[in-house]
Amino acid sequence: MTFGQVLAVGERLAALGLKPAAPARDVICYVEEWTVESPEDFDQLDAWFTEDVTQIHVREGWRGDFFLLAGAYHTAYQRYQDVGTYCSISHPWRIREPLRLHDLQSMLWLGFRHAHSFIRVRLQTKEVITPGETRGDAARAQWLEERRAAFLEAITLLELPIETLIEKQQVVLRPVDPSAALFCSWPDAFGPCQLEYNTADAYEFLVPASKLAETAAPGPASVRAYLTGFTEDALCDFQAIEPTARSVYRCSVHCQLDDLPEIRTVINPDGRLYSTLCEFQTQELLPEGGDASAIIGIVGNEMGFHIEARLNRAPLKEDLMAPWLERVIGCPVVYAPLPPFV
Numbered sequence: 001m002t003f004g005q006v007l008a009v010g011e012r013l014a015a016l017g018l019k020p021a022a023p024a025r026d027v028i029c030y031v032e033e034w035t036v037e038s039p040e041d042f043d044q045l046d047a048w049f050t051e052d053v054t055q056i057h058v059r060e061g062w063r064g065d066f067f068l069l070a071g072a073y074h075t076a077y078q079r080y081q082d083v084g085t086y087c088s089i090s091h092p093w094r095i096r097e098p099l100r101l102h103d104l105q106s107m108l109w110l111g112f113r114h115a116h117s118f119i120r121v122r123l124q125t126k127e128v129i130t131p132g133e134t135r136g137d138a139a140r141a142q143w144l145e146e147r148r149a150a151f152l153e154a155i156t157l158l159e160l161p162i163e164t165l166i167e168k169q170q171v172v173l174r175p176v177d178p179s180a181a182l183f184c185s186w187p188d189a190f191g192p193c194q195l196e197y198n199t200a201d202a203y204e205f206l207v208p209a210s211k212l213a214e215t216a217a218p219g220p221a222s223v224r225a226y227l228t229g230f231t232e233d234a235l236c237d238f239q240a241i242e243p244t245a246r247s248v249y250r251c252s253v254h255c256q257l258d259d260l261p262e263i264r265t266v267i268n269p270d271g272r273l274y275s276t277l278c279e280f281q282t283q284e285l286l287p288e289g290g291d292a293s294a295i296i297g298i299v300g301n302e303m304g305f306h307i308e309a310r311l312n313r314a315p316l317k318e319d320l321m322a323p324w325l326e327r328v329i330g331c332p333v334v335y336a337p338l339p340p341f342v
Contacts, residue, residue: 001305001331003261006277006298009307012330013278013296016285020278020296023258027275031263034249034271039232042249044266049254054086054228055235057245061220066091067210070110072241073225074202077112079237086228087112087238091213092221093121097153099146101126101139103340105216106150110209111226112202116181119205120196121154121212123147124340129188130313136190140169143190147171151195157215158208160197264300273300277307282315285328289315296329307331 010020021027036042039055070089077087088111095104102125109120129136136143148171152164161176171191175182181198199205213221225245227238239247248270253263257275264273278296282289292315299306309325316324325333 001307003258003305006305006307009296009329009331010277013328016328018278018280018284021257021276023256025257027255027257029253029255029260029263029273029275030250031253031267032248032250032272032274034267035269036247036249038247039235045251045253045263048259048263050251051254052228053249053251054226055230055238056227056248056250057225057238057242058248059221059223059242059245062223063218063220064223065210066213066223067206069223069225069242070206070209073238074112074206076234076238076241078202080230080234081112081114082229083114084229085114086226088118088120088226090224090226091209092216093154093212094215095123095150095153096215097146097149099150101143102146102150106154107340108154108209108212110205116198116200117202117205118196118198119158119160119209120194121151121158122194122340123150125188125193128337129190133313135318140190144169144171147191147193151192154195154212157212158197158205160208162195162197260298260300260305264305269302271301274298274308282311286315286324291315307333308336309333 007023013020042053073087073089077085088109090107090109092105093108095102095106102123106124107122111118111120127136144166148164148166151171151173155162155164161180162182163174163176165172165174173182173184173192173195183196184192185194187193227235230238239245255263260273260275267273275298276295277298280294281291282294283291290313292311292313295310297308297310299308307329309329314321322333
């Protein structure tokens with residue numbers, strides 16, 4: 001789409017009684033995958049207020065030693081750590097238990113903050129079924145057992161003091177020490193897909209995380225290091241760890257909606273932006289249907305602009321969803337699952 005066609009979608013939504021963003025409205029634009037040559041390149045966004053600025057070192061097809069890489073980032077982090085700084089390194093790991101409803105490749109993050117370090121483990125399912133939807137009920141028991149088995153495998157390799165069990169048709173992860181900092185996310189009706197365990201010991205997870213990363217061997221790995229809150233001098237020091245890594249930025253940009261074409265030009269050719277055009281509850285348009293939260297978003301990349309609809313559940317039967325969205329938006333739509341580990 002052209003940006004003018006995107007604005008026409010906003011006019012169409014307004015005609016339906018919704019409240020889309022007008023061209024002059026202040027919005028937040030999320031920038032991702034903006035390839036840069038040096039930290040100075042980020043100055044191209046000085047015309048706008050930015051926050052949550054993160055430089056990411058991307059290594060595709062990497063075959064190195066995760067322990068040495070993570071240790072190098074930790075050593076550099078100690079020189080620059082402050083209350084607002086954050087560093088983490090991601091690496092895939094592989095579930096060895098045979099599973100049908102989950103992808104065998106998962107992801108881990110080893111992170112360092114000012115007062116603690118953490119290990120984060122994320123599982124990716126082949127399908128996401130949100131709370132209230134019943135289409136996965138026939139496979140619920142298997143889903144729960146697979147989810148528990150996958151988490152137990154990671155917990156065992158990491159030697160984390162966490163119990164796994166199934167209660168009231170949900171996977172429950174419970175730290176042996178009730179005061180321990182354990183966090184879980186719940187993106188679907190079948191239990192958490194991510195756990196994060198924190199410790200005050202900055203070195204505690206270096207070796208366990210490396211053991212988990214080894215399960216992805218011997219193939220090449222997609223590895224990323226995330227750096228937030230650091231000065232340009234510090235970022236140059238981190239870059240020296242492995243100068244061949246590709247650097248990309250992500251951040252939030254506060255701008256007016258009609259600034260999006262200019263921002264898209266700045267971040268081309270690799271960058272991607274996302275901003276919200278309209279939010280609503282589906283019962284505003286479907287009073288007889290199930291209620292769901294819907295976001296009509298704008299995606300911008302080198303190809304142009306696109307309209308994206310995100311819903312937390314399907315308010316209609318699945319075969320009716322695409323035709324209904326096409327009538328609302330006024331253009332063809334296809335199902336587009338979100339990338340699992342970015």
